[in-house]
Amino acid sequence: MQENHLDYSGTLKGVEVRDERGMISQELFKLIDDAIEQRDSDHLISLTQDLHEADLGDIIEALSPRDRIDFLELLADDFDFTVLTELDDSLRLKIVEALPNKRVAEGISELDSDDAIVILADMEEEDQEEILAALPALDRIQLKRSLDYPEDSAGRLMQTEFIAVAPFWSVGQTIDYMRETQDLPDEFNQIFVIDPGHRLLGSVSLDTLLRSRRPTKISEIQHEERLFVEAGQDQEYVSRLFERYDLLSAAVLDEGERLVGVITIDDIVDVIHEEADEDIKRLGGVGDEEITDTVLETMRSRFIWLSVNLVTAILASSVIGLFDTTIQQMVALAVLMPIVASMGGNAATQTMTVAVRALAMQDLDSFNVLRVVSREVYVAVLNGFAFAIILGVVAWLWFSNYELGIVIGAALIVNLFFAGLAGILFPIGLQKVGIDPAIASSVFITTVTDVVGFFAFLGLAGWWFGLL
Numbered sequence: 001m002q003e004n005h006l007d008y009s010g011t012l013k014g015v016e017v018r019d020e021r022g023m024i025s026q027e028l029f030k031l032i033d034d035a036i037e038q039r040d041s042d043h044l045i046s047l048t049q050d051l052h053e054a055d056l057g058d059i060i061e062a063l064s065p066r067d068r069i070d071f072l073e074l075l076a077d078d079f080d081f082t083v084l085t086e087l088d089d090s091l092r093l094k095i096v097e098a099l100p101n102k103r104v105a106e107g108i109s110e111l112d113s114d115d116a117i118v119i120l121a122d123m124e125e126e127d128q129e130e131i132l133a134a135l136p137a138l139d140r141i142q143l144k145r146s147l148d149y150p151e152d153s154a155g156r157l158m159q160t161e162f163i164a165v166a167p168f169w170s171v172g173q174t175i176d177y178m179r180e181t182q183d184l185p186d187e188f189n190q191i192f193v194i195d196p197g198h199r200l201l202g203s204v205s206l207d208t209l210l211r212s213r214r215p216t217k218i219s220e221i222q223h224e225e226r227l228f229v230e231a232g233q234d235q236e237y238v239s240r241l242f243e244r245y246d247l248l249s250a251a252v253l254d255e256g257e258r259l260v261g262v263i264t265i266d267d268i269v270d271v272i273h274e275e276a277d278e279d280i281k282r283l284g285g286v287g288d289e290e291i292t293d294t295v296l297e298t299m300r301s302r303f304i305w306l307s308v309n310l311v312t313a314i315l316a317s318s319v320i321g322l323f324d325t326t327i328q329q330m331v332a333l334a335v336l337m338p339i340v341a342s343m344g345g346n347a348a349t350q351t352m353t354v355a356v357r358a359l360a361m362q363d364l365d366s367f368n369v370l371r372v373v374s375r376e377v378y379v380a381v382l383n384g385f386a387f388a389i390i391l392g393v394v395a396w397l398w399f400s401n402y403e404l405g406i407v408i409g410a411a412l413i414v415n416l417f418f419a420g421l422a423g424i425l426f427p428i429g430l431q432k433v434g435i436d437p438a439i440a441s442s443v444f445i446t447t448v449t450d451v452v453g454f455f456a457f458l459g460l461a462g463w464w465f466g467l468l
Helices: 026-037 043-046 052-061 065-078 080-088 089-098 101-108 113-120 125-133 137-148 170-179 206-211 235-245 265-283 296-323 324-329 334-358 371-401 402-432 438-462
Strands: 190-194 200-205 228-230 249-253 257-265
Touching: 026 043, 026 065, 026 113, 043 065, 043 235, 052 089, 052 190, 065 089, 065 101, 065 170, 080 089, 080 101, 080 113, 080 137, 089 113, 101 113, 101 125, 113 137, 125 137, 170 206, 190 206, 190 257, 200 206, 200 249, 228 235, 228 371, 235 249, 265 334, 296 324, 324 334, 324 438, 334 371, 334 402, 334 438, 371 402
Parallel strands: 228 249
Antiparallel strands: 190 200, 249 257
């Protein structure tokens, strides 16, 4: 893609690229849409050639499925495959599957290895092999090696283009090497130091290199501390390493501690966004759903968790069924009991959200888990007493029955206590047994707060008023 010619006001040829909300401007989108409709390839190329790939990615996502294919056909060789890395997984796969494998091979041959892997990773193995076979031998070997690593691992995330020199090289020799060699990464901030076996000895930051005199040996200015990740490590672990040590890049080593790649901060930002997005979706029970998914795809991703929720709702309703006679004798109970369950559910969700995020960020561990559990229980109890007073007064004034206010207040304290306890213990327990707490916690916690809420309120009411 050509150099971005946007000026500081965010305009391109006099057209605003994004509006005040940060969205693609309607004016630019309409110009692109009209160019597609009129099959005006030259106009479309002139509108898009200077756009950043992130802006083009948003435009492609906003187009209709038919217009997306026309968009790619009209741009032809002027389409930069880097744009595909800005799209969500399902949409990227649909676009790649609509293109001939020969065209995909031509497109990814111009990309950095980490971007090429993003495009290849979700494709069928047969298509992968055909595309790889069309690439130069060295590129094919490097990409195959990356694809052999587990999904969401550092090996899949790494870029295989990096600069590595021997410790006995001089600063001048290194600089001359970088000036004369064509096949170097487009962007880098670190030079790695390796031994004859390609094992990592250290690194030299670019600013240190440029400040040193030409005769200085690399071994004299290299950082001995080796901050690296193993190729098989999970990308979430790698992102925490970057966050903890404020890294811009990190070396990737294979099982033999040989340098095989580098991970840069731009990829880690994507990982952090991806992991946070995944956790939020799982808390809502929507799986890997994307905004560009079709109606049927979206329905399937939500159906499973709605089915599980149906089972838990039936369980909660069965508790109400145990007290049907009690409810018939005092209709006010039917009016008030959803409040108890709802308050418990909301309180548990607050605690669960904090717990799941703390576990994901590794802020919750054996040394502080007891303190955090105690804090959540205390908060739940204190909130329980506060809202028990408020709701008790409301119930008293509403139904002119102070005893009903006492009962619902007591039930609320009980339910909020169990809500706080369940909200922290279920995520911890699920993680201990190897189940993702972001996926399963909400179902269990909703069941607990509904069952305990209904049982506590209706049971206390039946005992207090002698209705059992």
